Amino acid sequence: MTDVLRREVDRWGGLGALYGVLRADPWSAVRWDNGIPPERSAEAYAAVQDHVNAFGDGIPVLFVEEAPHGLMALGGTTLPVNLALGAGMDADLTEELAAAVAAEARARGTHVALVSGLDVLRDPRWGRAEECFSEDPALAALLVAATVRGMQGTASAGDPIDGTHVAVVAKHLAGQGAGIGGRNGSGAPIGRRELGEIHLRPAHAAARVGVAGFMAAYNDVDGVPCSANEELLTGTIREQWGWDGLVMADGTAIDRLRDSSPDPAFAAALALNAGVDLSLWDEAFTHIEPAIERGLVDVAVLDRAVDRVLALKRRLGLFGAPTPDQPAADAGAADVPGAPAAGAPTADAPAGRDLIELVDRAARQSVVLVDDGGLLPLRPGQTLAVVGPNADDLDAQLGDYTPPRPAPDPGASTVRSALTARFGADRVRYAEGSRLRGPLADPGALDAVRAANAGADVCVVVLGGTSRRTYDDEFADNGAVDGPALDTTNGEGVDLSSVALPQAQLDVVRAARAGGTPVVAVVLDGRPRALTELRSLADALLVVPFPGPSGGEAVAAALCDGTASGRLPATFPAADGVMPVAHDERMETARGYVDTDVLQRLPLGTALLPGISARLTGAAPSVAASALTAGGTAHLTVEVTNAGAEPRSVPVPLYARRHEPGVRPRRRQLLAVRRVTVAPGATTEVAFGLGLDALGSWASGAPVAEPVTLSVWCTPESDPPAHALPVRVTDQNGATPWER
Known part of the structure; x- marks a missing residue:
């Protein structure tokens, strides 16, 4: 509780969201000697809620914290970075880790976690490369979907988020990994096809599993800042994808619109009209009222943003009684809707030991x-x-x-x-x-x-x-x-x-x-x-x-x-x-x-796995584009042999080159990957059902079935080897353009 907080509540008659109550790191100058320890988190959050209830509008505050690789708070469990999870290529473990981190965060009272994972690593000069799962959009999409499922405990948009999970705001949307020269926040001078095939695919995966929110990135795409990009924040993710969650702008991103707007009110209108609902400590977004008075934005647009923020609070159970799995509140927070438990898991508790075990396994992978x-x-x-x-x-x-x-x-x-x-x-x-x-x-x-x-x-x-x-x-x-x-x-x-x-x-x-x-x-x-x-x-x-x-x-x-x-x-x-x-x-x-x-160079997928060999088996599959659209799949099998004396857990990738008339092909793409355990001296069959995500075109930012031929293989080559299998997506006549 500070004078700054009291002034803000008095200024606005309430407080919509509060960022970083628990944040501890060098930037915040919070250490063990001056920060909020795990056992007092509930007390800190409850004090804010009590103050807003007493002196504001009484609408519960949304507590937002960073969780780039674990909760960034004193006592928060630190995970391997996303790039390390990308090396492990284990979606199941990633989901388990995410669920454990969410339980740790929600037990302390956090409602929303800001989670990296949408950025695709296209330039190793970029300092934030470690926050990416991969340079490949398919691997990034696989792991970001697992992260959202684990942290939210949901399968689709609108599903309630119970008291052992947190809402996820996935960041950053979009194209931040394509910055000029690898410089953070610089422009992404890429075309619509590159944006769709590479940078929107992880976001689409997150939207499909019901991610609560997206964070609009600092960068521009072809000159249009993401936080003012109506085509991206409304046209693509909402109108095209049918997703209707909350969009948050990155910290000071709206203030940075001043280089493309005459004053703060104009900058606020740009962001609100584009589809931004919540600001992260921007001064410009406090100028919405004069923007409305000047006719720069309609009240209906403001209402739309407010409704999305309130919808997230309802989804979290912050109005009325907590959801059934909500941890019991301590005495100091008994009257606060959605209040956290008094304590948090420790390394000695079963939940804490389980999380440490998962972290150790991820480190080894x-x-x-x-x-x-x-x-x-x-x-x-x-x-x-x-x-x-x-x-x-x-x-x-x-x-x-x-x-x-x-x-x-x-x-x-x-x-x-x-x-x-x-x-x-x-x-x-x-x-x-x-x-x-x-x-x-x-x-x-x-x-x-x-x-x-x-x-x-x-x-x-x-x-x-x-x-x-x-x-x-x-x-x-x-x-x-x-x-x-x-x-x-x-x-x-x-x-x-x-x-x-x-x-x-x-x-x-x-x-x-x-x-x-x-x-x-x-x-x-x-x-x-x-x-x-x-x-x-x-x-x-x-x-x-x-x-x-x-x-x-x-x-x-x-x-x-x-x-x-x-x-x-x-x-x-x-x-x-x-x-x-x-x-x-x-x-x-x-x-x-x-x-x-x-x-x-050492391409993606490089690894020496002694005693492990793999080969594709069976006939070349075909699937009609119409069947693919309806949920059909093409089936491939990889035989993985372990000649060693110990069981081995290994990622099994499928690579492909797409032969699409009129489009220059990518050298190879990751179609799918599964991590499997193979017994010593044994051979395991790994079945892949390749659906619309793997075989469709992502040029628009969402998968579309088109007749096409792909060369598919599972060995390390960067070009299709002689043993690559053709996979055909056919038209109504059972043919592909490549065969004509």
Whole structure:
């Protein structure tokens, strides 16, 4: 309770929504010594509701919090970042994680979670790459739908959201991953087909499972800002898709419309007319009244927005009695509709233990083995040198927008601590070697690497990036770093012109190699990197998108137990400056670069899975376009064989090239992916039913059945191999245009 809050309630006669009561991170300057601990969350929320009831209109406040990868509050469980879940390619686990996070958030009183997942990673220079599930829209759509189902506990729009779940505002809509030069919030100069096929598909998936809201992004699409884009916010998602939830503008996005409007009232009218219903702390949106008086917007448009906000509050059970599964309110909140429970799950409670177990499993699934060099698994009794800037840095594993960890933090592990626990302190030698972007001031840092490596059997070099923010950084109004972020390489506002590994890090690898010790490189990062030079220096390579607090043990398990089972969720370029790089870029008639072998890239889906093989079986299927529209499917089967001695859980992808007359094809697309467990020495059949989403055209932003031929395969090639199967979507005559 602050004077600012009291003034706002007095100013407006109420409060529609309140953001970030529990938010804790460097930007908010909230730490364990000055923030709201889990056990007092209910008290804090209830105090606000009581004040609004007493001095405002009595309509319940909508409490909104950030949940980019777990609730961003003191005591909130930190998950692996979205890109790590993309590497795991496990929709079921993603849904379980989302449900557990929602239960944790709602138990503390949160109503709405702002959740990343709509952005598609089209440029690795973008600092927010870690918030994306993938560069591929099909994988992003699969996982964002799982996230919404898990967090909301709903299957379609309008379904009530009970007291163990939260409403999701999915962000960001749309095209933010296509910003010019990978710069955050820059324009997306893309055509309607690119927007529909790539950037709207995840949003369509979210809308179909009843997502409560979308957040309009900062960027423009072909010059029209998303928060003022009526074609997008009304024409596409509401009129074309039939979705009618709430649209929230990103923080200060409406204020940023001032570069395309003469005054704040005009900016407010632009957003409201376009379909924005709720603002996130914009001053311009408080000028709606003069906008109405000047005839810039109709009262009916305002009523429409108000109705959508109230509809969400009803969907959450905030009017009248709580929904049946609503947690019981504590004494301080007994008269507050939809009040939270007094406490929240802890790591010692069954729900808390279950969530930690899920987080650990997700971290293990995020580890991608690229090369093993015959060095893995590591053997008991070996002496290890564990070196590099990310070898013993917990913060480097956590990702952006992470609440401060409790101290001590018994569930956390770094690569160094996890390997020390396995091998013993006398067999693990450590040296940092360098910072992430520059060398240490100590000129003997590389000598320390050489000394740690002397006599070691294997050197594990842990490199990459970090989204670490400090309480001393300077921040912009929206929370992004606005000043020098010492050694920070990732996160919102930390876009890079170069995705090559800095020479300071490569110098550590060179120092490790100097003594002739075999080198295993581990790249902990939140964006694709150019790894060609590193691969020439290291004998084995693992890539791990920021895996969360238990990431050290996840890496150690991959090194020692052979548990790596992820696949690259995005393409890692052959060299710096090779853009665009996504595996599904359109085929070109150009010859490529004369100074770079672009085939040294690591495409989406790359993984070394020892003992695992897969092949398509059966005849080439056909399905009529009319049947596809009516819910029909084409059926394919992949046989997955595990020649190893242990059960293996692995993602099984299907790739395709679409042959559509008059449209230049994408090199390959991900049609579908399923994670399956295969018993040792066994073969498992994985059945795929390819429906409208997989086989239809997404040019309009929604799937449409059209006669077409696709070449389909399940192996790592970037071009259709000889064993690819044709899948036909036929016209009323049983033919496809490709056959004429």
